[in-house]
Amino acid sequence: MSTSDAKGPIILVTNDDGITAPGIQNLVEAVRSLGEVVVVAPDSPQSGTGHAITIGQPLRLERVHQFEGIESWQCSGTPVDCVKLAREKVLHRLPDLCVSGINHGANHAINVLYSGTMSAAMEAAIEGIPSAGFSLLDFAFDADFDIAREVANTIARRLLESKLPARTLLNVNIPKLPRDQFKGIRLCRQANAHWEEQFDHRKDPRGRDYYWMVGAFVNQDEGGGTDVDALEAGFASVVPIKFDLTDTAMQERLSKDWKDLFV
C-alpha cells in the first residue's frame, strides 16, 4: 500500500469468520472514521483455529474489492497468518492499531484460547501493535451489530488516543440485547470456565465411524468480576489479556516443593 498519503493512523482489521462475514463489515464501519483502514482477513471461515500458523503449506494473499473505498486482501491462511502477512507484505510497517472481529459468537472466558479472532489480536500485540478483539454473543449471520459497532468504535478510539503499552490487548465481548437493556461496558477478569465436550458419533456411507465435536460451556468460577458475570448482567466485557503465561504462584510453590529437582 501507499502510506505516504495516509490520513491518520493505520488500522489493520482482521477476523476469523472470513472476509465476507457481516461481522468484519461492521468492524470496518466501526473504525473507518478513526484512520486509514486496511483489511487482511481469511478467505474462508476459520473459527476455532486458535493461534495456529501455516507452516506446512504455502499461503495465498490476494487483493479483493470487498469494502467500498478500503484496501482489502484475503489470505488462504489462519487469522494469525493474516496479521503476519499484513505487516510484512501489505503494510510494510507496524499498523497503529489492530482490531479483530466482530466475531459471530462469544469469546469470553477460556474461549480466548480457541478463538481465531482473539489469536489474531494477540499476534498483533505480540508484535507490538495495540490490539483488541470484538465478539458479539450472537452466532446468527444476520445478527444486529449496532451496539457492538458502537462499543468497537469507542474502544478503538481509546486505544488510539491512550498512551498504553504497544503490547496492550483487550478481549471485548458484547451481549445480545436490545438497546434499552444494554447497560454499558465493564472491566473484567477472565472467568474460570471450560467446555464439557461430547462427540456426536455417526457412521459414514461406507460404515466407518466419525465424530462431530459438540459441547457445553461450563462456568465453574465462584468469584465475582468475571466477563461471564458482566455479560449475563447485560454489560459488554473488557478483559485485558497477556501472553506471558508463566504461572508465578506455581513457580514459587515448585521452587519449594521440588527444590531437590532444580539446579
Add this chain to the structure above:
Amino acid sequence: MSTSDAKGPIILVTNDDGITAPGIQNLVEAVRSLGEVVVVAPDSPQSGTGHAITIGQPLRLERVHQFEGIESWQCSGTPVDCVKLAREKVLHRLPDLCVSGINHGANHAINVLYSGTMSAAMEAAIEGIPSAGFSLLDFAFDADFDIAREVANTIARRLLESKLPARTLLNVNIPKLPRDQFKGIRLCRQANAHWEEQFDHRKDPRGRDYYWMVGAFVNQDEGGGTDVDALEAGFASVVPIKFDLTDTAMQERLSKDWKDLFV
C-alpha cells in the same frame, strides 16, 4: 478401554508431530513404567496448530498398533482434539496425567502459543488433568532423545507423586547437548520473545503468487531467569503455565485511566 484391570495411574500420551514421530515413541518409553499408558495422537504432523479445534468437519478416530503392548489411537484432528476425544471416547474418564511430545524442536518462550504440543497439554490441564509438554531443541527426525526421555520420566513421576493442583501445567524444554554438557533442570519463567516473520515469495507454475512463512526467533527479554537463558546455559527448562490470561496490572491501570468508560 477396560480400566477395571488398570495397573497404576492412567497416563495419556499425545503430541503434535503425529503418532509415527520418534518423539512420541520416546515419550511412551519414558513413562510406560509409571502406569497404564494410552496414546491418542494425530494421524499426521500438526506442528504450529496452536490451540486449534476441529468444528467445521468431522473427526476420525482409529485404533492402531503403533506401540508394543500400548493401547493406541490415531485421530484426524488437532492435538487439542486428541485430548478431548481421548477423555470422551477412549478413556471414558480423566486420566491421572497427560504428557505431550517429545516435540522435535523448541517450544520455549512465546512458542507455547503456537505449539500444538503445548496446546494439547494445556487442554488437558484446562480439563483438570495434571499435564506437561516436552520439547527437545532438535528438529532432526533421528534426534538423540536420551536426555529428554530421562527428564520426561523424572517430571512425569513428580507430577504423579505430588499433590499439585489438577490444573498444573508445565512447559519443559530440553537442550540439544551431549550428556557431559547437560547441566540439569532449572525452574524458569517464560522469556519475552517473538518471531520476526519473513515470507519467501514465489510464483506457481500458473504465475500466481504464493508465500512460505519463514522467520527468526527474537529474544527481547532483558531480565534473567528465563527459559531461553536456561537452555542457552545447558539446562532443561521448566516453566509452570497458566491459562487465565487476565493481565491484572493492565486491569488495574485501565480502572484508573479509562475510569469514565466503565460502569
